[in-house]
Amino acid sequence: MLVGKKEIEVRYAETDQMGVVYHANYLVWMELGRTSIIEDLGFKYADMEKEGVISPVIDIQASYKKPVRYGEKAMVHTWIEEYDGFRVTYGYEIFTESGDTALKGMSQHVCVMQDTFRPISIRKKFPIWHEAYEKHKKQPVATE
Template sequence: MKKYPGYVRKPFYYETDKMGIIHHANYIRWFEEARVDVLSFMNYPFEKIEADGIMIPVLGISSEYKEMIRFGDEIVIQPIVTKYTGTRMNFEYRIYKGDTLATVGTSQHCFMSSETNRLVHLKKQHPRLHELFLDYYESTKESL
């Protein structure tokens, strides 16, 4: 798999707080934007996953702020898969402002059937998607 270049974004003014820095709640949205962008990069967009009857709920999320990000800064978000089992997947997000690591976050997910609300084993039930996630996991392991 070709290496994912990262999700490039410029924060909007409405995402700032009274101190002129990005409000912490926006980082969770940015993590999701990066995950959705990775799926498009893998040529398996989120819409296709949903059409296949798969949900990917968030089980947990965290964020650690190292440097302030402000309106007008250009950032790159690198979503790295830290664990993939075929039923669960964990991400680490590294947000860079230039060469500076500004934020590190994590999220934990599982794969569920939208029809039954039960856990889905991608290797058995959706082997193509399983292979894509496995390839992405392997391609990002070196970043850890």
């Protein structure tokens, strides 16, 4: 399983009056992590969009554990939690500068044609992406 890593330097604009990162900004960081792991696999969202395909979020979850503050750096870890040829679920863990878990989350996506929003098969439309996702997705734990 590939785990992408993206360092984030917390900007003042991302924080609230207490100097703590505002909760919605973690969703932006999750997107940065997602884009980063896609690039780690050798692809770009922009190339998919050039073919008229977009990948909307259909579910997102975030569990906040510890605050990240202005002046710190955060580290976003991203991986492919599940993939079935149509849906992709990305897993996230965001760490504080000291290495504590700040957030655990996931986002689920489908690929659709931009003009009709009709779902498409990643397996058929982007077979090279499909192979990479199959190869690098999280593997189930074997039980005896």
